[in-house]
Amino acid sequence: MKSNGIYTFIQTHISPQALNKYNMFLYKLKLAIRSLAKDKLNSFINIFGLAVGMAAVILISVFIQYELSYDKFNSKFDRTYRLISQLGMETADDYSINRRLNHEKFKENIPGLEEITQLQRGWQCEIIKENKRFYNFTVRFADDNFHKVFDLDYIHGNPNTALVDITNIVLSEKTAKTIFGRTDVVGEQLIVEGQDCTISGVAKNTPGNSQFDFDVLAPLEIMYPIDSKSGLEFFTYAVVKEGVDTEITLKNILSEYRKIIDGFQESGYKTGAYFQKLGEVHLHSKKLHSITPSGNIEMVLMYTFLAALILIIAMINFINIMTVQYEGKIKEIGMRKAIGATRWELIKLFVGKSILLTSIALILGVVLAEIFLPHFKNLVHRDLAMDYANNIWLSIGLPVLAVLVGIISGTYPAIFISKPTPSAALQGGLSKTNGRNALTKFLVVFQFTVSLALISTLYILNKQINYMRMADLGFNPEKVIAIGNINSKLSKSYYAIKDELLKSPVIQHVSASDHMPGGAASGESFSVLGQDEDKVKPFSSYRVQPDYFKTVGIELTQGKSFKETGNFNQKGIIINEAGVKFLNVDNVIGLNVEYHGEVQEIIGVVKDFNYSSLRSKIKPLMFSHNSFEMVNTIIIRYYGDNLKQVLAETDRIFQKFDPGYAISYTLIDDFCKSKYKKEEESSELLSYASLISLILAILGLYALSLFMVQKRTKEIGIRKVNGASEWQITSLLFSTFSKWLGIAFVIAVPISYFIMNNWLQQFAYHIEIGPLPFIIAGIVTGLFALITVGRQTWKAANQNPIESLRYE
Amino acid sequence: MIVTQDLCKIFRTEEIETSALNNVNIHIKKGEFVAIMGPSGCGKSTLLNIIGLLDNPSNGNYIFNEINVSEKSEKQRTKFRKGNIGFIFQSFNLIDELTVFENVELPLVYMGLPASQRKAKVKETLERMNIAHRAKHYPQQLSGGQQQRVAIARAVVTEPKLILADEPTGNLDSRNGSEVMELLKELNQAGTTVIMVTHSVRDAEYADRVIHLFDGQIVSENLKDRESIQKAVESLS
Structure with a gap:
């Protein structure tokens, strides 16, 4: 009834011409859908292939958009710059952290400077609220004018005064909700890292695409007074006033800052400084420190490249399958022409059908993208969302792309198929077009090349990752845990805790360090007495407690270790073998050096071990017992395999010294392996891309083998009548594909070799590529091709020759 | 050389069953030239x-050749x-x-x-078929008659005992047609058994014997002269 009503409505309200057009459209749509339904398999392959391609393009484009949007939420984005310091002995390296500066003084001296502010990375802290403890909040320290550079959205409190008083803190919305369950908490008291603090503001959580984040924001002044001498510690951002000469202003700021950093020149360092646009911070700061995980323009380009590749392959398939389908219907097309369809009408028909297909593929692609979005978010570590309404690319770009793909991929077969004269088409003969054959060959070779290159690349990537994970690091990270959340109370009782721990039957050794074993070291230096004394020797430094080498499993090759004395700060320096080489003296043991203004002796040498990552060669490293009266990380080597029991024991003992405390631990083995996360993520991404492109290539190959078999049906029949066996036919058909595979192999190997060899150069310790990755890629691709093509050809070869020849 | 006993061939589709051959019994001796005639769909090609x-x-x-091949597999038949x-x-194919x-x-491959x-062997056969000068050409570059001569060359290059021709002159003009028929006659006279399906009464005249099929059954055999062939054709159509 209802539909009847609509029909009447259409009839009475729409002009007959429009109605006619509408009916015609419906008629054509009906025919198009019917023809799709008739050729289910090919339609499915076609739609599915394109949908997979589209889904990949959607996900990747959302990611790329996100990467390019970093920090843009700041209203002064265009005028904000990040300061980079340069410092080093031989060459000055870039650091995104700087020395402490006085922002008021800078503003007074430089007229074009609107604001300059500093932020210190801070650490994980413990928060106590009325005896209730909360762990793992990130406290960062900022100048009181921080909000004048970055847009912090305060829900409660006054941004202008929030960070002025050094006992104040600002919480993020999330932190306030976790601790209090609400956000109107201004004026409430908390104990942060043992200090009494008053909450002066609550700000909205920073967006995911921000270069900084925080749980707690504390005044920088409390940790680092504004005129204190410091090392490189602070991220520094400057905003240039509107309408002034940016270049001159930045130059002035730099010359002001040079006054501070050039102080390092006294110790023989080279120094420098420059500015980086805020918009470049996220993607162009490869080796620089960052707060939130930084991106990488190469990664973005790689993603873009992969998306384009997948889309191209999907389109190639689309063109091929469309053509194959139409070639099977060449007689029908001849019939249409004979009845009076013009070439233009046929082209419209094909393009229309093609657009219908791409539209279905787009819808399916969106569904697939939605399904895989959560997984993809984990893969790239970005909080991506598909906001169709506010994203022009998604709401307009994609449909336009779909139509465009439809037109491009529909036009080619349409023009090609509608070319023959009606009589030629009716006889089923296609005009000899060598151009098409050449194109087909090119497309297959292209797809094979992509598959081969991706698979071999993936293999090499994984081999290197595995090599790094399994490499002998020169120490024994297994069965070692590090407890990082040591508060000042526990730190003071370290020796007593150690004694208690060692009483446990599951604990073998206990030590402590300011650094994570196998993790980043501090930069320190000393000068050798009696050997150009004015020149300091820069060393990486681990500040450790006695028993460190036993606990971590580092071999002492000369001299002795630190003695167990029960107090902090005993003298003596231990260096690694690389350090011995660096100092270049005959007898290193007993050598006197000046370190932190004191004369100390080198007491021991340890075997080289990999303390940073396999990306760089092992550099000179020194160990001192200079622990500033506190320990940062307690390290435990345990017996047996019962980690649970070890943790329970440890927790129990720690609680004795600080009731209510809960340990937060890291397995050193996991920690060392996690250093190659970036590579592992690239590898995972690449495996997905390879898988998708392989699936698409196989779908394409399937269509092509169908096409080839169809085209050669007659030939197969003739050959069989003349005595060819099934095997001879199958191998004949497959040899064509093998030839293409061979050509692709020759193209893919150098490409993949070149790219991966380049990539491997960033690792000081790396595998040799060798022939295996390419052999494996060849076998995998060949096998898949064999399965795909083999089925078709075997079927064709087994057909009764009479069936084949009957088509004549 | 060829003996069939109650030969039947039934084609089945999902709905219908068509009987293409119905109890066909023929006997062809070595060295014979036999033509099979009949209207379209009578089962000639199937036979x-x-x-x-x-x-x-x-x-x-x-x-x-004195071996029962009716139930051999595709492989054995090959x-x-x-x-x-x-x-x-x-x-031509x-x-x-x-x-x-x-x-x-x-076929030699x-x-x-x-x-x-x-x-x-190929050289010799092409010379015999008078087409040697075209050896390096592709089929599309040849006339219909030349193409059929190539096809015949291919059929005889292995010196087979039996040649089967399915309307060999169907796509040719009369001059080329008779050339092809002369070739077949020559081959037959040289000792090869020839069985040919044809619509053409004139072609059938080259044969020693004509078998007439109608609706999958043999209706007459052993017709030789033109008049009786013509009569048989007329009675059937």
């Missing part, structure tokens, strides 16, 4: 395919066929991508002959 071991009968026996039977089709020489060489022997 030829079974005789040519391209197809199996649904029922009945087919004894080829083995029997190789070198023993040559085929000639109305539409040459492979477009291969040269004349390669087309004729094809599948027999596994060494290249030097193949070359000699």
